Amino acid sequence: MRATCYLVGAGPGDPSLVTARGLDLIRRADVIVYDYLVSDRLLDQAPAGAELVYAGKKGFDRHVSQDQINALLIGKVRELETRTGEAVKSTAEKTATAAAAVVDGDGPVLVRLKGGDPYVFGRGGEEALALRAAGIPFEVVPGVTAGIAAPAYAGIPVTHRKMASSVTLVTGHEDPTRTESSLDWPALAALVARGDTVCFYMGVHALPRLVQRLQEEGASPQTPVALVRWGTTPNQQTLVSTLDSVSQDVARAGFLAPAVIVVGRTIGLRDHLSWYERLPLFGRTVVVTRSHTQANGLVGRLRDLGADVREVPAIAFEEPDSHADLDAGIERLGTYDWLVFTSANGVQRFFDRLRTTFGKDARALAGVLVAAIGPGTARALLGQGISADLVPDDYRAEGMFAAMRDYATCHVEQGLAGARVLIPRAQEARETLPQLLREAGAQVDLAAAYRTVIPEGGDVEDLRAALAAGRVDAITFTSSSTARNFCRMVGPDAAALMEGVAACSIGPITSQTLRELDIEPAVEAARYTVGGLVSAIRDHYQT
Numbered sequence: 001m002r003a004t005c006y007l008v009g010a011g012p013g014d015p016s017l018v019t020a021r022g023l024d025l026i027r028r029a030d031v032i033v034y035d036y037l038v039s040d041r042l043l044d045q046a047p048a049g050a051e052l053v054y055a056g057k058k059g060f061d062r063h064v065s066q067d068q069i070n071a072l073l074i075g076k077v078r079e080l081e082t083r084t085g086e087a088v089k090s091t092a093e094k095t096a097t098a099a100a101a102v103v104d105g106d107g108p109v110l111v112r113l114k115g116g117d118p119y120v121f122g123r124g125g126e127e128a129l130a131l132r133a134a135g136i137p138f139e140v141v142p143g144v145t146a147g148i149a150a151p152a153y154a155g156i157p158v159t160h161r162k163m164a165s166s167v168t169l170v171t172g173h174e175d176p177t178r179t180e181s182s183l184d185w186p187a188l189a190a191l192v193a194r195g196d197t198v199c200f201y202m203g204v205h206a207l208p209r210l211v212q213r214l215q216e217e218g219a220s221p222q223t224p225v226a227l228v229r230w231g232t233t234p235n236q237q238t239l240v241s242t243l244d245s246v247s248q249d250v251a252r253a254g255f256l257a258p259a260v261i262v263v264g265r266t267i268g269l270r271d272h273l274s275w276y277e278r279l280p281l282f283g284r285t286v287v288v289t290r291s292h293t294q295a296n297g298l299v300g301r302l303r304d305l306g307a308d309v310r311e312v313p314a315i316a317f318e319e320p321d322s323h324a325d326l327d328a329g330i331e332r333l334g335t336y337d338w339l340v341f342t343s344a345n346g347v348q349r350f351f352d353r354l355r356t357t358f359g360k361d362a363r364a365l366a367g368v369l370v371a372a373i374g375p376g377t378a379r380a381l382l383g384q385g386i387s388a389d390l391v392p393d394d395y396r397a398e399g400m401f402a403a404m405r406d407y408a409t410c411h412v413e414q415g416l417a418g419a420r421v422l423i424p425r426a427q428e429a430r431e432t433l434p435q436l437l438r439e440a441g442a443q444v445d446l447a448a449a450y451r452t453v454i455p456e457g458g459d460v461e462d463l464r465a466a467l468a469a470g471r472v473d474a475i476t477f478t479s480s481s482t483a484r485n486f487c488r489m490v491g492p493d494a495a496a497l498m499e500g501v502a503a504c505s506i507g508p509i510t511s512q513t514l515r516e517l518d519i520e521p522a523v524e525a526a527r528y529t530v531g532g533l534v535s536a537i538r539d540h541y542q543t
């Protein structure tokens with residue numbers, strides 16, 4: 001089958017700024033050839049078997065030449081075609097059909113992933129020409145370019161009806177083999193003099209020369225200049241100055257590439273329009289200890305508030321030692337009055353078992369009251385087609401018991417006495433709920449649906465180094481097990497390393513566990529949910 005090469009713009013830094021089409025192709029890619037500045041989080045979206053090839057050219061350290069990259073792309077396409085049985089034609093034959101090279105909708109996919117937009121100073125044009133010359137079908141997926149996005153995240157609109165009628169994208173890194181500048185400095189200076197916007201890419205090294213040339217051609221020394229470094233990422237830094245002092249300011253601040261240099265009147269709007277750097281968690285590094293499968297909501301919400309989020313899962317889920325209790329429970333499902341879920345994971349495991357081992361679905365729960373400990377668990381139930389009969393206001397064992405007791409007293413005379421309850425849950429769960437229920441006269445069956453373990457292969461040394469260097473502001477703990485596992489993972493000096501780091505707890509039970517581990521929580525959620533935890537962290541840093 002014919003392979004297609006897609007020149008995809010990865011966007012300026014924030015991986016969520018990739019286009020929908022770009023992401024779709026990354027998720028279907030057989031091979032991804034990517035550049036420096038492309039986010040790992042985008043590469044994480046590639047299918048499990050995809051081959052990832054780094055072809056970066058960082059700054060002036062040109063360890064890979066453009067010719068080598070072109071050859072690599074062509075070579076990878078040929079490899080994919082051979083793998084999928086495309087008859088190997090001679091190069092001449094392929095070149096002859098170059099003009100007719102059409103995309104084969106089903107063929108293998110090579111994604112050439114480039115920072116920002118592939119055709120804006122990305123050498124995408126050169127790669128496309130090389131592909132065309134080799135008769136390889138290609139498509140271009142434009143991306144959000146840094147010269148526009150980084151200023152936008154810094155509060156600088158590159159045009160404004162009354163202030164700047166044009167924006168010019170310029171390379172600050174000219175071909176060193178040329179003696180004459182390829183830039184039209186008088187024209188650039190004239191634009192700048194009108195207040196229009198000029199964005200220089202790759203210009204940090206050449207900054208003194210850029211500002212000198214603009215001034216020589218008549219731009220005012222007072223013209224505003226801004227540099228935006230690592231734009232659209234949690235490491236974004238903005239420096240605002242004027243043409244005559246920016247070189248000094250940049251040197252003094254030790255401000256390095258990659259940065260976009262913006263010259264123009266709209267920079268003045270930053271005082272009113274800065275938003276990203278003002279997000280409540282901007283500049284804060286937050287470690288999330290949830291499992292990968294569960295962390296999504298939490299991680300996304302923290303990132304929305306500007307945090308630099310590191311995922312260090314301290315918990316993973318595995319099959320329980322035995323399914324005997326769960327299977328027995330499922331077999332007798334119809335005889336229970338209550339089915340109580342204490343985690344979303346428990347819901348998932350219970351229904352997986354119901355389906356795979358018993359060939360049954362949600363209908364098997366008919367006639368049984370279903371309780372969920374909190375909104376996350378209730379959502380997981382909805383995903384299985386079950387609307388929970390009961391969700392307590394207090395998302396703890398104590399709250400669940402009180403809600404069940406109240407519900408039962410309203411509906412049946414004897415309350416919970418004699419009620420039959422099945423609780424599928426973690427093998428090592430707390431005994432509080434079954435105990436309370438039994439004291440109230442209920443007959444409780446516990447069924448291990450999963451086991452929590454400490455995940456293997458996490459980069460603990462990296463985390464320890466970050467903690468020791470004070471590079472972590474906060475760590476979230478969404479359960480007692482994550483707190484315990486985290487301390488076991490980090491080592492016996494975990495509490496000491498946590499000195500000065502805000503431990504953020506989802507609720508009082510987790511806080512209690514943290515205290516037992518010698519860690520005093522700095523933040524405790526008032527609502528014991530992921531949303532409640534995020535609000536509490538935001539409030540902690542906003543005050």
Ligand code: SAH
Pocket residue numbers: 012013037114115116117118119120121122144145146147150200201202203228229230231232233257258259260261
């Ligand atoms: N094709 C890319 C540009 C590649 S040239 C695009 O469309 O954005 C590389 C230059 O882009 C860097 O030297 C820097 O000037 C700029 N750049 C890329 N990412 C950036 C970011 N996150 N913040 C600021 N500048 C960035």
